[in-house]
Amino acid sequence: MIAHLSGEIASSGERWVVIDIGGIGYRVQVTRPALEILRQTEGRVTVHTHMAVRDDDIQLFGFLHPSERELFTILIGVSGIGPQIAMNILSGLSFEEFALAILNDDERALIRIPGIGQKSAKRLILELKEKMKGCAVDLSAGRRPEEAKDAESALISLGFSPAEAQQAVDAVLPTLGDRNLQALIRAALAHLRER
Incomplete structure (x- = not known):
C-alpha cells in the first residue's frame, strides 16, 4: 500500500x-x-x-491532507459510491461542508455534485450520519470553512503561495479558541514566521 x-x-x-x-x-x-x-x-x-x-x-x-483521504475511504465504503463519485464529492465540497450537509440532511447540497442523484444523497445521509457526528464537536465549535478560505486569500495577497497559505491555516485552525478571521490570520502569519 x-x-x-x-x-x-x-x-x-x-x-x-x-x-x-x-x-x-x-x-x-x-x-x-x-x-x-x-x-x-x-x-x-x-x-x-x-x-x-x-x-x-x-x-x-x-x-493534500490525511483527513481528505480518510473521508474518501469512508465514501467508497458507501454502497453505490465508487472512487470517481467520491472524488467528485471532494472536488465539490470541503470536509466541513460535506459533514454539515450530512448532519443537516441537506440533500440539495449533495445533489449538486456530478454523479449524485436524490437516491444517492439519501443513502449518503443515512449511512454517514453517525460517522459525521464525530465531526460535530469541531463544527459546532465554530470551525467555518469561509473563515479558513478568507484567511488563505489574505495570506496569498501578502505574497505567500496558495500551498503555504493553506498549510499555515490548517496548522493553526485546530489550536485556536477564538476563531475569528483576524485571529486566524495572525496565528497563520506567526506559524509561517516560525518556519
Missing part, C-alpha cells in the same frame, strides 16, 4: 498529476482544488494517497 508520495510535479492533466520520484513518474488522480494548488506549487510536494487495486487496474488517488 502506498500511503504518500513526495516529489516534484512532472506534468498534469484535467484531474491528475504525475509526481516524479527518483526518475519514476506516478500518475495520481486528484480533486480539482488539489490540482489547482499543486500546479501553483514549485519544488517538492507531498500527496497522501489511497491505492485502489482491481483485477485489471491499479489507481492512485491523491489528497
